[in-house]
Amino acid sequence: MEILKTLIKKSDTKIVLIVLDGVGDLPLKNGKTPLEYANTPNLNNLAKKSALGLHIPVDLGITPGSGPAHLGIFGYEPLKINIGRGVLEALGLGLELRETDVAVRGNFATIKYEKGIPIVIDRRAGRISTEENKRLIKYLSQNFSSIEDAQIILRSGMEHRFVVIFRFPYQISYEVETINDTDPQAVGKPPLKPYGKGKMAEKVAKIAEIFCEKVAELLKNESKANYALLRGFSVKPKLETFEEKFGLKACCIATYPMYKGLASLVGMKLIEFEGMNIKDEIETLKFQWNNFDFFFVHIKKTDSAGEDGNFEMKVKIIEEFDMLLPEILSLNPSVLCITGDHSTPCILKSHSWHPVPVLINSSYVLGNTSERFTEREALKGELGIFYAYKLMPLLLAHAQRLKKYGA
Amino acid sequence: MEILKTLIKKSDTKIVLIVLDGVGDLPLKNGKTPLEYANTPNLNNLAKKSALGLHIPVDLGITPGSGPAHLGIFGYEPLKINIGRGVLEALGLGLELRETDVAVRGNFATIKYEKGIPIVIDRRAGRISTEENKRLIKYLSQNFSSIEDAQIILRSGMEHRFVVIFRFPYQISYEVETINDTDPQAVGKPPLKPYGKGKMAEKVAKIAEIFCEKVAELLKNESKANYALLRGFSVKPKLETFEEKFGLKACCIATYPMYKGLASLVGMKLIEFEGMNIKDEIETLKFQWNNFDFFFVHIKKTDSAGEDGNFEMKVKIIEEFDMLLPEILSLNPSVLCITGDHSTPCILKSHSWHPVPVLINSSYVLGNTSERFTEREALKGELGIFYAYKLMPLLLAHAQRLKKYGA
Numbered sequence: 001m002e003i004l005k006t007l008i009k010k011s012d013t014k015i016v017l018i019v020l021d022g023v024g025d026l027p028l029k030n031g032k033t034p035l036e037y038a039n040t041p042n043l044n045n046l047a048k049k050s051a052l053g054l055h056i057p058v059d060l061g062i063t064p065g066s067g068p069a070h071l072g073i074f075g076y077e078p079l080k081i082n083i084g085r086g087v088l089e090a091l092g093l094g095l096e097l098r099e100t101d102v103a104v105r106g107n108f109a110t111i112k113y114e115k116g117i118p119i120v121i122d123r124r125a126g127r128i129s130t131e132e133n134k135r136l137i138k139y140l141s142q143n144f145s146s147i148e149d150a151q152i153i154l155r156s157g158m159e160h161r162f163v164v165i166f167r168f169p170y171q172i173s174y175e176v177e178t179i180n181d182t183d184p185q186a187v188g189k190p191p192l193k194p195y196g197k198g199k200m201a202e203k204v205a206k207i208a209e210i211f212c213e214k215v216a217e218l219l220k221n222e223s224k225a226n227y228a229l230l231r232g233f234s235v236k237p238k239l240e241t242f243e244e245k246f247g248l249k250a251c252c253i254a255t256y257p258m259y260k261g262l263a264s265l266v267g268m269k270l271i272e273f274e275g276m277n278i279k280d281e282i283e284t285l286k287f288q289w290n291n292f293d294f295f296f297v298h299i300k301k302t303d304s305a306g307e308d309g310n311f312e313m314k315v316k317i318i319e320e321f322d323m324l325l326p327e328i329l330s331l332n333p334s335v336l337c338i339t340g341d342h343s344t345p346c347i348l349k350s351h352s353w354h355p356v357p358v359l360i361n362s363s364y365v366l367g368n369t370s371e372r373f374t375e376r377e378a379l380k381g382e383l384g385i386f387y388a389y390k391l392m393p394l395l396l397a398h399a400q401r402l403k404k405y406g407a
Numbered sequence: 408m409e410i411l412k413t414l415i416k417k418s419d420t421k422i423v424l425i426v427l428d429g430v431g432d433l434p435l436k437n438g439k440t441p442l443e444y445a446n447t448p449n450l451n452n453l454a455k456k457s458a459l460g461l462h463i464p465v466d467l468g469i470t471p472g473s474g475p476a477h478l479g480i481f482g483y484e485p486l487k488i489n490i491g492r493g494v495l496e497a498l499g500l501g502l503e504l505r506e507t508d509v510a511v512r513g514n515f516a517t518i519k520y521e522k523g524i525p526i527v528i529d530r531r532a533g534r535i536s537t538e539e540n541k542r543l544i545k546y547l548s549q550n551f552s553s554i555e556d557a558q559i560i561l562r563s564g565m566e567h568r569f570v571v572i573f574r575f576p577y578q579i580s581y582e583v584e585t586i587n588d589t590d591p592q593a594v595g596k597p598p599l600k601p602y603g604k605g606k607m608a609e610k611v612a613k614i615a616e617i618f619c620e621k622v623a624e625l626l627k628n629e630s631k632a633n634y635a636l637l638r639g640f641s642v643k644p645k646l647e648t649f650e651e652k653f654g655l656k657a658c659c660i661a662t663y664p665m666y667k668g669l670a671s672l673v674g675m676k677l678i679e680f681e682g683m684n685i686k687d688e689i690e691t692l693k694f695q696w697n698n699f700d701f702f703f704v705h706i707k708k709t710d711s712a713g714e715d716g717n718f719e720m721k722v723k724i725i726e727e728f729d730m731l732l733p734e735i736l737s738l739n740p741s742v743l744c745i746t747g748d749h750s751t752p753c754i755l756k757s758h759s760w761h762p763v764p765v766l767i768n769s770s771y772v773l774g775n776t777s778e779r780f781t782e783r784e785a786l787k788g789e790l791g792i793f794y795a796y797k798l799m800p801l802l803l804a805h806a807q808r809l810k811k812y813g814a
Contacts, residue, residue: 026773033773058812060793061800062414065813078813079410088814348771351811353804355789375773375789385791 003405004393008247013334013399015248016285016295019073020321021066021259022303024054024343024356024375025314034305034314034346035357035374040322043338043359046329047373051365051398053383054355054375055391057342063353069341070262074296075246075392076239083265084177084234090163091261093155097236102150102166102176102204105232107183108136108225109160111191111216118216118227120187124160125225136225137162143218147207160225166207172235175201182212183229191229204233241267242294246396251288253281254298263296278320282327289331306344314346335399336361337391338373355385362398410812411800415654420741420806422655423692423702426480427728428473428666429710429751431461431763431782432721441712441721441753442764442781447729450745450766453736454780458772458805460790461762461782462798464749470760476748477669481703482653482799483646490672491584491641497570498668500562504643509557509573509583509611512639514590515543515632516567518598518623525623525634527594531567532632543632544569550625554614567632573614579642582608586640589619598636611640648674649701653803658695660688661705670703685727689734696738713751721753742806743768744798745780762792769805 025033057064058078067088068078086103097103110122128136137156145152153165175198182192191212196205208230215228242250244267252263255276264270269292273284281297288295299321305314328336336359343354357378370377379385383394396402432440464471465485474495475485493510504510517529535543544563552559560572582605589599598619603612615637622635649657651674659670662683671677676699680691688704695702706728712721735743743766750761764785777784786792790801803809 026771027775031775054791059410059800060797061802061804061809062410063804063809063811065811068813083813085814092814345771352771353801353809354771354773355791376776379776379787379789379791385793 004402005245007402007405008396009401009403010247011399011401013401014289014293014295015335015395015399016297016328016331016333016337017073017395018297018299018328018336018338019070020299020302020318020338020340022306022342022344022351023318023340024345024352024354025306026345026347026354028311028346033375034311034318036372036376037311038315038318038322040318040373042322042325043373044371046325046361047359047370047377049365049367050359050361051367051383052370052373052378052381053358054378054385055339055358055388056355056385057388059387061353063351064342065351066258066341067262069351069388070259072388073339073341073391074242074266075389076266077389081237081239083237085232086163086234087236088258089157089161089232090155090165091265092258093157093163094257094260095153095155095163095165096264097165097261098167099171099236099238100168101236102168102172103234103236104164104166104208104230106162106164107160107229107231108133108162109227109229110224111227118190120184120189120191120227120229122224123183123187123229127159128225130156130158132225133157133159133162136219136222140215140218144214147210147214150207152211164211164230166204172204173198173200174235176204177234179205179208179233181229181231182208183231191227194230194233196233208233237265239266243267246294246392247401248294249292250294250296251292252296252298253284253288254296254300255281256298256300259298259300268296278324282324285328286331302340303344306346307349309346309349311346334362335395337395339391356388358383358391360394360398364398411809412652414810414812415803416808416810417654418806418808420808421696421700421702422742422802422806423704423735423738423740423744424480424802425704425706425735425743425745426477427706427709427725427745427747429713429749429758430725430747431750431752431759431761432713433752433754433761435718435753440782441718441725443779443783444718445722445725445729447725447780449729449732450780451778453732453768454766454777454784456772456774457766457768458774458790459777459780459785459788460765461785461792462746462765462795463762463792464760464795468760470758471749472758473665473748474669476758476795477666479795480746480748480798481649481673482796483673484796488644488646490644492639493570493641494643495665496564496568496639497562497572498672499665500564500570501664501668502560502562502570502572503671504572505574506578506643507575508643509575509579510641510643511571511573511615511637513569513571514567514636514638515540515569516634516636517631518634524597526597527591527634527636529631530590530594530636534566535632537563537565539632540564540566540569543626543629547622547625551621554617554621557614559618571618571637573611579611580605580607581642583611584641586612586615588636588638589615590636590638598634601637601640603640615640644672646673650674653701653799654808655701656699657701657703658699659703659705660691660695661703661707662688663705663707666705666707675703685731689731692735693738709747710751713753714756716753716756718753741769742802744802746798763795765790765798767801767805771805
């Protein structure tokens with residue numbers, strides 16, 4: 001794909017990428033998927049005059065997490081990029097990451113001492129409540145803020161989960177990703193000591209060890225959460241930005257931290273706005289229209305409905321989006337792409353490997369292949385079934401932002 | 408695809424892979440292919456509620472032999488794996504290969520001596536009969552059984568073809584595959600001397616040379632088959648097993664030695680059973696149902712009919728399979744896949760490069776895209792056209808045997 005960079009040309013065309021998270025699905029009601037079942041007059045009209053197809057998020061049969069799935073539609077080969085567990089977790093909690101940070105996922109756990117040796121008896125501290133977690137994180141934050149030259153930043157997640165960032169006054173290298181998890185992955189065993197390969201990793205591992213000791217000391221009177229197990233030591237991946245890779249000034253309009261975080265990894269500008277609804281996002285799109293070339297609009301609730309197995313809710317969100325579609329069309333984008341990052345079939349209540357419908361509307365499509373924006377109608381479309389990371393070149397081409405290759 | 412191995416999860420789901428050898432075809436009668444012409448009510452029903460598509464055995468335009476074609480549907484990239492000619496030939500004759508073996512394909516040939524130098528005058532010894540071949544191999548086997556530390560194992564093939572295995576008391580390295588063929592590829596020339604690169608290859612080449620001399624001595628009074636030309640020095644390839652690669656306990660239900668041999672290369676358990684018919688194979692499938700996770704059922708006769716250009720016979724075999732399909736369905740496999748290893752169009756009387764229809768039945772498909780399991784209906788399906796070596800990840804996904812990739 002290095003060739004692509006040599007073909008980028010400047011243009012004043014505008015591209016809108018709408019990601020209906022987890023929109024792809026399987027038949028459930030009357031043999032229909034939510035996209036098929038929903039009443040979508042505006043999407044139907046648009047589909048008839050658009051290019052349709054399906055994208056494979058990562059590879060055939062591979063179910064992606066949100067990280068790889070978004071990197072794919074952003075044009076990055078998801079199998080070639082590793083986003084560490086700690087980094088993803090931090091992004092998901094809305095923490096801004098720097099190149100000087102080590103992000104680590106933590107679990108509160110329960111230990112008891114046998115002859116002075118700590119033994120893990122519950123790796124999740126009885127799944128304490130999120131409120132309990134917040135109380136503990138607040139207490140820990142008040143009682144220590146640094147170890148050696150590392151600033152400690154703590155953030156509560158759900159139940160027993162939290163994130164710790166070790167922020168240093170200098171850039172951190174990938175070698176810290178060699179540090180092992182301290183979670184022994186089984187009860188009845190002592191926590192593992194963190195070790196890293198290389199000088200910087202050794203130093204960070206030592207700090208992490210001290211961190212665990214201090215947490216144990218501070219929480220020694222807690223009945224459940226009296227210890228912390230650490231996993232997924234990782235650094236912010238160094239990715240080419242959207243501007244470097246595609247020559248696009250891009251922004252992200254999203255409501256959930258994870259997606260903002262992923263967009264920020266590729267250098268998109270995060271737009272702050274009030275409200276959590278699709279309507280609010282489209283208002284924001286309108287408001288920012290003159291400021292960017294590329295607009296990533298992330299709609300979360302289709303995925304949440306799929307994860308809950310709530311077919312009716314998924315249909316409702318799709319219909320809500322359909323009603324608002326004319327507002328997007330009124331902006332007259334050069335290229336409008338509507339897709340999902342992956343499928344979240346209601347019958348699976350989880351992400352899946354199934355290809356995801358893609359719609360590209362521009363002046364340069366065949367069109368008239370498909371009656372609707374659905375999984376099965378998309379199969380008839382001119383785009384075929386293609387890898388998600390090829391979507392961006394297609395959008396650039398339809399936006400007349402790519403020069404000819406060769407003479 | 409190293410990533411796949413990290414995603415394997417255990418499950419008690421069962422996968423059945425039916426390979427109708429060479430099933431793909433081209434239109435011949437009433438513009439129909441054998442799959443289209445055949446009366447297949449059970450396959451039709453199944454197709455309507457299954458995922459369909461076509462696989463490309465090796466690459467666009469590439470006609471595969473049975474070796475690469477099967478490796479592909481077994482999930483191994485056929486262009487990255489070399490199975491030597493000698494090994495394939497040995498597997499085809501039902502010889503069990505060890506890591507201590509060098510397998511070589513032999514041709515009986517006719518030579519005459521000019522000034523004491525042997526000159527090849529017929530590279531195939533007038534295509535002697537298979538019976539004649541068997542008489543010679545029996546005679547040779549009785550008269551020498553070893554050279555230095557190599558045990559000699561001989562097996563007749565068809566007409567002038569045979570296989571010789573040099574079995575050593577130690578492991579043999581790939582370097583023996585550097586040994587050149589002794590066949591000069593033209594009449595009027597002397598046989599070539601075998602040479603190999605590396606110490607072990609040199610030694611094996613020397614033994615092969617002695618072998619040829621001894622054969623010439625023993626057969627000196629034969630009028631036609633008075634010499635042996637050797638080709639395709641090769642060793643059993645070291646492949647990851649199905650269990651290592653996919654976490655599957657797999658078995659092979661096949662009637663022909665070649666396919667059993669290929670299955671054994673990837674570590675499938677070969678099931679012995681009475682009979683050569685599809686019915687016998689399906690009885691065996693039922694009998695073994697509780698013993699394995701993955702069942703490779705190979706049906707040979709579709710290919711044989713294609714090779715013979717016998718359209719009616721191919722239709723008949725497909726209809727025979729269709730009649731027995733309910734027996735397979737009654738086992739209620741989590742995933743049932745029906746496909747071929749390659750196409751064998753009757754009009755070509757040989758393997759071809761054409762993509763092969765694939766049907767995947769499971770609880771997690773869209774379905775309702777295709778009316779039948781045929782080449783043209785498969786084109787409408789949700790699987791699209793994909794490389795054969797991606798089939799296994801798809802089957803694993805549909806069997807819920809893969810974890811999510813990334814968070």
